[in-house]
Amino acid sequence: MVDTKPPFKVSQSDKNIARSLRLVATREFKEGDIISKIEGKPASDICYHTVQVDEDKHIELTNDLTYCNHSCEPTTILDTTRMVVVALKDLKEGDELTFFYPSSEWDMAESFNCACGSSQCIHVVKGAKYTAPEVLSRYFINEHIRKQLE
Numbered sequence: 001m002v003d004t005k006p007p008f009k010v011s012q013s014d015k016n017i018a019r020s021l022r023l024v025a026t027r028e029f030k031e032g033d034i035i036s037k038i039e040g041k042p043a044s045d046i047c048y049h050t051v052q053v054d055e056d057k058h059i060e061l062t063n064d065l066t067y068c069n070h071s072c073e074p075t076t077i078l079d080t081t082r083m084v085v086v087a088l089k090d091l092k093e094g095d096e097l098t099f100f101y102p103s104s105e106w107d108m109a110e111s112f113n114c115a116c117g118s119s120q121c122i123h124v125v126k127g128a129k130y131t132a133p134e135v136l137s138r139y140f141i142n143e144h145i146r147k148q149l150e
């Protein structure tokens, strides 16, 4: 049976972040499951809620995925080749959906001090351009960022 319930919903974050909303799963997902498609429209300017999908292409997300926060210990990947969000681990209802922003963003419009609280936190999130290669090597990184790293 096809589950028509939206896969995520917006809620208030329990972390000390300036923009205080976050995205949580509305049901269970298994590692590797596709949670949703990435849907958006071309963005003329980059800003804190655009997503880079190619070397010179950024989109404005047209659904609640725009509330997906960054984490240095992410629970999902945003795969901009397949244009899908994939569970990085088994998730249960209420778990926060996060991704590693430098996996898609080369040079972010706004950097921020990360409040993810992970023991492997990179602290300043600014884009892949400013992230050490040994740090990036620990994460899934999209093809367009790999090209920019060459």
Ligand SMILES: C[S@@+](CC[C@H](N)C(=O)[O-])C[C@H]1O[C@@H](n2cnc3c(N)ncnc32)[C@H](O)[C@@H]1O
Pocket (backbone or CB within 6 Å): 016, 017, 018, 019, 020, 021, 022, 048, 049, 050, 066, 067, 068, 069, 070, 071, 110, 112, 113, 114, 115, 116
């Ligand atoms: C696309 S928005 C994500 C949703 C945002 N929390 C909101 O309420 O609109 C990206 C912004 O959220 C904040 N943010 C996301 N992840 C964060 C984190 N791990 N630590 C601190 N701030 C974060 C930053 O201000 C960032 O520019």
